[in-house]
Amino acid sequence: MQTRWNDGHFTGNLNAMVWTASATVRRYLHFLVSGSPECDWLTWVRANHLPPRVNRLLVLGAGSGWLERALAEKDGIGSITACDFAPATVAAAEIAAHRAGLDRIRYLVINLETEALPGGPFDAIVANDVLHHIMDLEGLYARIHEALAPEGKLLFNEYVGPNRFQYSDARMALINRYFRLVPDHLRFQPYWRSLFWRRPRVDPAGLIADDPTEAVRSEDVLPLARKFFDTEAEYPYGGGLLNPLLYEIITNFDEQNPYDAGLLRMLCDAEDRLTRSGAIEPDFYVFVGRRRVSATRP
Numbered sequence: 001m002q003t004r005w006n007d008g009h010f011t012g013n014l015n016a017m018v019w020t021a022s023a024t025v026r027r028y029l030h031f032l033v034s035g036s037p038e039c040d041w042l043t044w045v046r047a048n049h050l051p052p053r054v055n056r057l058l059v060l061g062a063g064s065g066w067l068e069r070a071l072a073e074k075d076g077i078g079s080i081t082a083c084d085f086a087p088a089t090v091a092a093a094e095i096a097a098h099r100a101g102l103d104r105i106r107y108l109v110i111n112l113e114t115e116a117l118p119g120g121p122f123d124a125i126v127a128n129d130v131l132h133h134i135m136d137l138e139g140l141y142a143r144i145h146e147a148l149a150p151e152g153k154l155l156f157n158e159y160v161g162p163n164r165f166q167y168s169d170a171r172m173a174l175i176n177r178y179f180r181l182v183p184d185h186l187r188f189q190p191y192w193r194s195l196f197w198r199r200p201r202v203d204p205a206g207l208i209a210d211d212p213t214e215a216v217r218s219e220d221v222l223p224l225a226r227k228f229f230d231t232e233a234e235y236p237y238g239g240g241l242l243n244p245l246l247y248e249i250i251t252n253f254d255e256q257n258p259y260d261a262g263l264l265r266m267l268c269d270a271e272d273r274l275t276r277s278g279a280i281e282p283d284f285y286v287f288v289g290r291r292r293v294s295a296t297r298p
Contacts, residue, residue, distance in 0.1 A: 015064070017191065019239070019246040024255055028268040032237040033286055041235070041286045042070055045155050049232060049288045050124055052076045058122045058147065059083070060112060061130025065093030065105075071126070072102045081118050083110040112140055121149035127156040132218035141228040145295040154229055154289045159239070160222040161283030164215050165202040167244065171280060175199050175244050178270060182245075182263070186252045199244060222285055227296050229289025240280035241271035 019025055027037035034044040052075075059068045059082040068082040084090050087109050094107045108118055113136055125144050134140050144154055161167075167175070179187075179199050187196045207214055222234075245267065253260040274280045 016251045017248045019242045019250055021250045022246070022253060022255065022264055024261055024264040025242060025246070025250075025268060028265075028272075029237050029284075032272075033235045041157055041237070042067065043074075044235075045233075045286065045288060046071070046074055046077075049153065049155065054078060054123045056120070056122045056149075057081070058118065058120070058125045060125065060127040060144075061133075062093050062107065063089060063129070065096050067126065067128050068093075068105050069097055069100055069102055072097075072105055079104060079106070081106045081108065081122075083108040083112070083118070085109065085111045085113075117143050117147045120147035121152060122147055123149050123152050125152070125154050127154070127158065129158065131156055131221045132159045132215050133213040135213070135216050137217055137220055137224050138228075141224055142295045145228055145291060148291040150291065152291045153232065154225070154291075155287070156221075156225070157284070157286045158221050159215065159218050159243075159283055160285050161215075161218055161239070161243075161281070163217060163219050164204040164207055165244065166204060167201060171240070172199070172201055174274065174280060175241060178241060178267060179245055181267075182249070186260070186263075187249055188252060189248045190251065191248065196249065222287065225287055225289055228292075230292055231287070232290050233286075233288040235286040236275075236282035237284050237286065238271050238275055239283040241274060242267060243283060 015021060020029065026040070030040050031037045033039075033041045054076060055078040057071060057077060057080050059071070059080065062068060062082040062084040065082065068080050071077050072080055082093065082105055084093070084107075090107050090109050094105075097103070097105045097107075110117070112130065113134060125148060131137065131140075148154065176198050179196075184195065188194070189196060225231075253264060255261045255264065271280070275282055
């Protein structure tokens with residue numbers, strides 16, 4: 001399938017366009033998961049939800065490869081297999097791992113929608129920002145369940161908000177209320193070379209044409225995980241305001257500038273208040289689930 005994920009120009013710019021490109025935002029998210037702005041979600045779940053020794057670990061949706069490289073550097077992690085559906089992405093991640101001296105990471109090209117997972121059993125399977133691209137979640141969850149060791153765990157960090165980012169009218173009104181606080185010089189999008197005056201709702205037809213997998217069943221990621229696995233922990237960490245508000249403009253913020261840094265902190269505080277009050281739902285979750293005796297199909 002040809003999607004924007006096969007476009008090296010797009011993927012090369014993506015990390016600079018998403019809300020988590022900001023160190024200020026990441027510290028806010030770290031605090032929501034771990035209670036400390038210095039402790040990221042991966043460090044937290046490794047320390048609190050995995051045994052001291054993890055002999056075999058599988059990473060789904062390797063992308064740039066940062067996740068498996070970070071895991072390989074943590075104590076007690078044995079062999080790591082990492083997979084992604086895009087051959088060019090896998091090749092780049094493999095080169096990065098080799099340059100870091102992490103040749104024990106094994107890379108595979110696998111389409112998670114249709115293909116079998118590499119032979120287990122794995123003590124842990126970790127997915128980051130990939131499950132919301134899967135149509136057959138039931139099939140993938142069943143394959144994950146079977147690939148886990150009896151005491152194995154699925155851990156994921158995912159967008160679980162509205163399919164195709166189809167936020168409600170009330171949510172869009174809140175997003176644009178706060179977008180009006182962003183000055184013009186921070187609204188310029190260098191990738192598209194245009195100035196954003198407001199945040200429109202994502203056009204689903206355009207999104208499907210651009211990438212038919214994007215947030216295809218994001219609303220089902222968390223409910224189905226609860227059905228297939230025994231929930232050990234869930235960590236909601238926001239995104240209901242910041243993700244749509246900051247997308248494509250976050251690169252304009254200079255966090256060494258007191259004004260820009262202060263504005264980002266204010267927006268983080270606003271999202272936290274809105275989430276706690278129930279005005280918006282958190283769109284991102286870290287989930288930890290244990291393997292059951294047998295998988296549960298809905």
